[in-house]
Amino acid sequence: MQVTTRIIPFAIALAFAGSAGAQQVVKLGHVAPISGPSAHLGKDMENAARMAVDELNAKGVAINGQKVTIQLVSEDDGADPKQGTAVAQKLVDAHVNGIIGHLNSGTSIPASKIYHDAGIVQISPATTAPQYTAQRFPGAFRVVASDVKLGATMGKYAIDTLKAKNIAIIDDRTTYGQGVADQFAKGVKGGAGVRVVGREFTSATATDYTAILTSIKAKKPDLIFFGGMDSVAGPMLKQIKALGIPATFMGGDGMCTDALGRLAGAGLGEGKVFCAEAGGVKGAQEKVMEDFRARYKKKFNMDVQLYAPYVYDSVMVMATAMQNAKSADPAKYLPELKKIRYEGVTGTIQFDDKGDIKDGALTLFTYKGGKRTRLDVVR
Structure with a gap:
């Protein structure tokens, strides 16, 4: 028996692939500069998003008792605000269920208005400008300190x-x-x-x-x-x-x-x-971070550049909120995201009423022998 599924732009219901027994697909949008001077950072982010999605699919994810496949829809904003808003609209038109990104505050902030207007949740693993959450968009979050x-x-x-x-x-x-x-x-x-x-x-x-x-x-x-x-x-x-x-x-x-x-x-x-x-971790959490970095290097044959752990956690947090809500509809999993407490690679993730991470850490570094050397992690 054929089943026709109506995709609602704002609620973004799960897409079925033809038959009643077909597996549902949850689309996660990811945006970062994959081209231009910051491409090494953007690729680092895209890799981590793909790593998280691959692990979730390998483990098997069920939402409301229905097994789902998570599909990563990755776009390049070139660290350019105009390109950033264009790809944001492209992802809205693709009916993604959530957004992980952007890297640069200058692209993330204008794009966030487009996601907000479409009712799509955004978790940024890197946007640090205070204006991002000062807009008070209910679906805008970040997992790093401002x-x-x-x-x-x-x-x-x-x-x-x-x-x-x-x-x-x-x-x-x-x-x-x-x-x-x-x-x-x-x-x-x-x-x-x-x-x-x-x-x-x-x-x-x-x-x-x-x-x-x-x-x-x-x-x-x-x-x-x-x-x-x-x-x-x-x-x-x-x-x-x-x-x-x-x-x-x-x-x-x-x-x-x-x-x-x-x-x-x-x-x-x-x-x-x-x-x-x-961001940054210390104590027992360092072993968790080291394990992540080793898995990342084994998968991609390259070291973590900067934001990969925060991208990975962002994907996992969003997927967990969907599972808790028993829905990939942003309107339904948003309340779960607001109250979530998730133990990730980067530590405990909880959000305040603005969408900022609570008790966000900072890591101080210097450079010795051409290598980045940690001085301290402060909260």
Whole structure:
């Protein structure tokens, strides 16, 4: 007997593949920059989403007693807001049951309005700009701490531990880069004897920073904070070295990657670069994270770059909410997501009333011998 299933755009009922006995399909959309300067981070995210989906399907997932197949629908936003909104609409039109993404705040925030209007739940594993959850969209969540916490933590570290007095700040004018630089500026404001001696900006696609760095050099900073991605921070560090600027270099999670060592080369120095990653584990949870990294490397023959563990947990959290709700309809599993407590690779995941992760962690790093080296995990 043939069964016709009506797919409701907002509720997004499960799609049947023809007959009454056919297995149901749950579509999960994933969005990250798979092309462009941040492609290594986007591919890292896509891999982790695929890994989670493969594991769920291998184990067997049932929703309301019905076995389902989870299908990953992956799109490339190129870290571009215009492309991001285009693929967001494409995923809405494909009737996905939920969204995992985006990486960049500048793409995630405009896309979130499209998902909200369509009634689709979004969990971002990487968006840190405060504006993302400040919109108060009920279906928007994130599993990493926001830039408010990152900026305050790094500002305190710069003053108390690194003893910075004269600070220069550079950002790449993206929503993320400018936002994290603004939060850092707030974090150092009012520090005893601390001055922000310069505030400069570049772009996410620039390759020559000589003009702004020359201007900064004249102001003799002992610390430079950069808001942006590793694809800009690396070449910038090379030019800082070439200009003979002795300042310590600091930045947020966008540049806090293993790839920074390769991108910066000799400009990395030894214990001169500091950064913070949104998230992090310590104690017994470290073994869980190590096991994940080993499974990831075995599956993809490459190391985790940055956000893979958070993508993996995002998929698992969304799937768990669907199982708890006995439905893949976003309107029905959203209440379960709001009250969820999930023990993941990255630790305990619970959300506050805005959709922010509760008690989010930050991990502080420096670079030694060209390698990223953990200093501490703080909450």
